[in-house]
Amino acid sequence: MDPAAEEQSGAMPAEQTLRSVHGRPTFIEYVAFVARQRGFAWYSAVQQLRSENVKAAIGSFWFLLTPLLNIIVYWLIFGKLLDISRGAGNYITFLAIGVLVFNLLARPLPGASRLLESNITLIRSVYFPRAVLPIAFSIENMIRFLPSILVMVLFVLAGGESVRWSWLLLIPALLIAYIFMLGLSLIFARIGKMAVDVGLAVPHFIRLLLYGSGVLYLPSSFTSNSTVLGLFDANPFFEILSIVRGAFIEAQPASTGLWIGATAWAVGTLIAGLVFFWQGEPGYGE
Amino acid sequence: MASNESDRVVLSVRDAHISYRIGPKHSVRDMVSRRNRQLKEIKAVRGINLTVGQGDVVGIIGLNGSGKSTLLRACAGLLSLRSGEILASSRPTLLSVGGLLNQKMTGRANLKMGCMALGLAAGEVDERMADMVEFSGLGDAIDMPMFTYSTGMRSRVNFTMCTARTPEILLLDEILSGGDASFQTKAIGRVQEIREQAGAVLLVSHSLREIRRSATRVVWIDDGQLVAEGETEDIIARYETSIASAKKPGKPSASR
Numbered sequence: 001m002d003p004a005a006e007e008q009s010g011a012m013p014a015e016q017t018l019r020s021v022h023g024r025p026t027f028i029e030y031v032a033f034v035a036r037q038r039g040f041a042w043y044s045a046v047q048q049l050r051s052e053n054v055k056a057a058i059g060s061f062w063f064l065l066t067p068l069l070n071i072i073v074y075w076l077i078f079g080k081l082l083d084i085s086r087g088a089g090n091y092i093t094f095l096a097i098g099v100l101v102f103n104l105l106a107r108p109l110p111g112a113s114r115l116l117e118s119n120i121t122l123i124r125s126v127y128f129p130r131a132v133l134p135i136a137f138s139i140e141n142m143i144r145f146l147p148s149i150l151v152m153v154l155f156v157l158a159g160g161e162s163v164r165w166s167w168l169l170l171i172p173a174l175l176i177a178y179i180f181m182l183g184l185s186l187i188f189a190r191i192g193k194m195a196v197d198v199g200l201a202v203p204h205f206i207r208l209l210l211y212g213s214g215v216l217y218l219p220s221s222f223t224s225n226s227t228v229l230g231l232f233d234a235n236p237f238f239e240i241l242s243i244v245r246g247a248f249i250e251a252q253p254a255s256t257g258l259w260i261g262a263t264a265w266a267v268g269t270l271i272a273g274l275v276f277f278w279q280g281e282p283g284y285g286e
Numbered sequence: 287m288a289s290n291e292s293d294r295v296v297l298s299v300r301d302a303h304i305s306y307r308i309g310p311k312h313s314v315r316d317m318v319s320r321r322n323r324q325l326k327e328i329k330a331v332r333g334i335n336l337t338v339g340q341g342d343v344v345g346i347i348g349l350n351g352s353g354k355s356t357l358l359r360a361c362a363g364l365l366s367l368r369s370g371e372i373l374a375s376s377r378p379t380l381l382s383v384g385g386l387l388n389q390k391m392t393g394r395a396n397l398k399m400g401c402m403a404l405g406l407a408a409g410e411v412d413e414r415m416a417d418m419v420e421f422s423g424l425g426d427a428i429d430m431p432m433f434t435y436s437t438g439m440r441s442r443v444n445f446t447m448c449t450a451r452t453p454e455i456l457l458l459d460e461i462l463s464g465g466d467a468s469f470q471t472k473a474i475g476r477v478q479e480i481r482e483q484a485g486a487v488l489l490v491s492h493s494l495r496e497i498r499r500s501a502t503r504v505v506w507i508d509d510g511q512l513v514a515e516g517e518t519e520d521i522i523a524r525y526e527t528s529i530a531s532a533k534k535p536g537k538p539s540a541s542r
Contacts, residue, residue, distance in 0.1 A: 018298055018373035021363035040402035047399060051390035051431070125382055126403045127363050285364045286307075 022282060025129075030278050033129045041132050045139035064147050071099050071155075078216050087221030089251050093159030098215040100148045101244050105181050105237060106206045108141045112185040113192025113199045116284055123285045130284045131277050134189045138182040149174075156248045169247035176266045177240050183269030186277040193284060213237035233258065236265035296486045297338040297361065297378065297455055301370035304331040304353070304360050304510075330356040332510035333370070338455070343477065343487040345501030345518065347494070347525055353510040354490045355382070358457045361488065378455035378488075379404065381448035389433040393424055393443050396432055400447035414450055421476075422446040423469060442469055449476050456480055457488045474500055494522055 025033060075092055078084050085091035112134060116123065119133055149170075157163075191198050210216075212235065219232045232238045239262040246254025306328045331353040338344055346354045359365040361372055362380035387396050397418055401411045419428050422442045432440065445461055458477070477487055477500055491497055497504060497518065504521040506513040514521050 018295065018375055021361065021372050021374050021377055022366055036405075037402070039408045040399065043402055043408065044399050047388070047391050047395050050395075051388070122388075122403075124359065124364055125380060126400070127377055127380075128403045128405075132403075282366055285359075286366070 024278075024281050027275065027278055030129060030131070030281070031274065034131045034135070037128055037132045038135075040128070041136040042139060044132075045136045045143065048136070048140050049143060064151060067100050067103050067148060068151065070103075071096050074099060074216055084217040084222075086218070088218045089249055090159035090161075093155050093161065093249060094218070094245065094252075095216065096155035096159075097152055097245050097248060098241050100145075100152050101177060101241050102210065102213065102215045102237065104141065104145045104148070104177055105184070105240065106209055108137065108181060108185055109188050109206060110199070110202045112137060112188035113202050115185075115189045116193045120285075130281065131186065131274065134185040134273075134277065135182065137189075138178070138185050141181065141185075142178050152248070159249075161248060161250060164250065166247055166250075166253075170244065173240070173243045173247055173262075176243070176262050179270050180236060180240060180262075180266040183266065183271075183273035186273030187269070190277050190280045193280065209237055214241060234261065236262060236269070239265065294340040295337055296340050296375045297336070297488075298373045299334055299336040299357070299361065299370070300372070302331055302334045302357070302360060302372060303329070303368040303370050304356050304365060305329045305368050306356075329368075330510055331360070334507070334510070334512050336505060336512070336515075338486050338488065340486055341481055341502075343481050343489060343500050343502045345497035345504040346488060346490045346507060347492075347497060347504060347522070348507040348513075352507045354507055355459050357507070358382070358459050358488060358490055361455075362457055374455060376454045378457050379448055379453035380457040380459065381444060381461050382459035387432055387440060387444060390431055392431055393422070393428040393435065393439075394419070396443055397422075397428075397447050397450075400444075401450050404448070404451065406451055411450075418446050418450055421472070423472075438466055438469070445469075445473055445476075449480065452480050452483050452485060455486050455488075457490075459490045460492065470496075494526070497522065 024030075071092070075095055079091045079095065085094070088094040115133055115137055116130070123130060123133075188202070192202075212232075214232060215237075219229060219238075223229065239258050242252075242258050243254040243262050245252050246258070307326070334353075334357060336344075346357070348354050356365065358380055360367060361374070362378050363372075364380065388399070391399070394415070397415070398408075398411050401414075401418075402408060406414075422428065424439060424442060427435070427439065432443070435443070441461060449456070456477075461473070474496070477489070481487055487500070489497065489500055501518050503516060504518045505515045506521050506525050514524060
C-alpha cells in the first residue's frame with residue numbers, strides 16, 4: 001500500500017524504499033492498474049474464444065443455435081399452448097428479443113461465480129489485478145453475443161417491423177446491457193469465491209429472473225396492481241429488455257423512466273461491482 | 287545475515303508466518319455467522335527472516351514440504367501472511383513449473399498472454415516475440431496448442447515468458463530442472479544476466495549441482511523454519527550431512 005519507509009534497520013545505509021508485497025492498492029490505484037491491463041483482458045478474451053472454436057467444430061454455431069432453440073420452445077409452449085402473448089404485439093419478435101438479451105445478461109452468471117476457481121493456477125502464479133479476469137470474461141461474452149444481434153434483427157424483420165431510425169437506440173441500449181453484465185460478473189465472481197453454495201443457487205436465481213423479468217410475457221397485460229408493476233419497472237433486467245424492445249418494436253416504445261432506470265442500474269452495478277471485487281483483492285489466491 | 291556484493295536491500299522477509307487452512311469450503315452460513323470454522327491449519331512457514339541484497343542469487347534448499355515454494359509465493363505477493371511482513375523494492379516475479387499456461391492455446395499465445403499479464407504492452411511483446419521464440423528453441427512447435435507439449439517444452443515457454451523483461455527480483459521455483467541440458471545451460475546464463483543487471487534471484491531447487499552453479503549464498507529451510515544461512519558450499523555440506531544421517535534413524539528432522 002503506502003511505501004513503508006525504512007527507519008529502524010540503520011545497518012543498511014543505501015536502503016531505498018521498500019513496499020509491502022501484500023498491500024491492497026487504493027481503489028483509484030486499483031482502477032488505474034486494471035485500466036493498464038486492458039490489453040491483457042482483450043487478448044485473453046479473444047484467445048479464449050478462439051481456443052473454444054478449436055475444440056468444437058460447430059462451437060460458434062451453438063452460440064446461435066441454443067437461443068434459437070430456446071425461442072422456438074418458449075414460443076410453442078407459452079405462445080401457442082398457454083397463449084400468454086397478450087399485449088406483446090408480435091409475440092415471436094417480443095420473445096426473441098427477450099430471450100436473446102436475457103441470455104446476454106444472465107447466462108454468464110454461473111461462469112462468473114466459478115471464474116476465480118477455474119483460474120486459480122493463473123492467480124497463484126502471476127500477480128495482476130484480478131478484476132482483469134471478470135473483465136476478460138465479460139468481453140468474451142460481449143463478443144459471443146454479436147451474432148445474436150443478427151438473429152434479433154431477423155426476428156424483428158420477420159415480425160413485420162420496418163427499419164427505423166430508432167433502431168440506432170440499440171447501440172446505447174446494448175452498451176447499458178454490457179456495463180450491467182460486467183458489473184454483475186464482478187459481483188458474482190467474488191461471491192462465488194466466498195461461498196460455494198452460492199454457485200449452486202445461481203441457476204435457481206436465473207430461473208426466478210427469467211419468469212420475473214418479463215422475458216416471456218408483458219407484465220402489464222396480466223396485472224394492473226401498481227406495486228407489482230412498479231417492481232417490474234425497477235427490475236434492471238426488465239428495464240434493459242424493455243429499452244431494447246423499445247428500439248425495435250414501434251408499438252412498444254420505452255419510457256424515459258426506463259432508460260434512466262436502466263442506466264442507473266448499469267452504472268451503479270459496475271461501480272458497486274468494482275468496489276466489491278477490489279475489497280476481496282488480497283485473498284483471491286487462497 | 288548480511289548480504290554480500292551490495293548493501294542495497296531489495297527484499298526483506300520479516301518474521302513471516304504462512305499457513306494454509308484446509309477444510310470444507312466457505313458456505314453461506316460461514317459468511318453470515320462469524321464463528322470459527324472447523325478448519326485444519328497447516329503452518330507452512332513459521333517465522334522466517336531473510337534479507338536479500340541487490341545482485342544476490344540466494345539458493346533455497348530443504349526437503350519436500352519444508353515451505354520453500356510457499357515462501358516464494360508469499361514473496362511474490364500471491365499468498366498472504368498470517369503475521370510478519372515481506373517488503374520489496376518492486377514486486378518480485380515468480381516463475382514456477384506449470385503455472386500460468388493455458389493448455390488449449392498455442393505456445394505463442396501463451397507467451398503473449400503471460401507477458402501481458404506480467405505488465406508488458408501488446409506492442410512490446412510483439413517486438414520481442416521473435417527473440418523469445420528463438421530463446422525458447424521451440425521452433426515450429428510454438429504455434430501448436432500447449433497440450434501437445436512435453437513437460438520440458440512447457441517449462442521452456444514458462445521460463446522464456448517470465449524472463450522476457452528483466453525483473454528486478456526473480457523467484458525461481460524448480461524451473462531450471464525442467465528442460466534438457468542445453469536449455470538448462472541457457473537458462474542459467476539468463477539467471478546470471480538478470481543478476482548482473484542489478485537484479486536479485488531466489489532459487490528453489492532440489493538439484494544441489496544447480497544451486498552450486500548459480501547461488502551466491504544458500505538458505506536452508508526445514509519444517510517452515512530457517513535452519514542455516516551462509517556460504518553456498520558450507521551450507522550444502524551441512525545439508526548433505528544431515529540428509530545422510532537422517533537416513534539411518536527414523537525421522538528426517540533437522541530442526542528441533
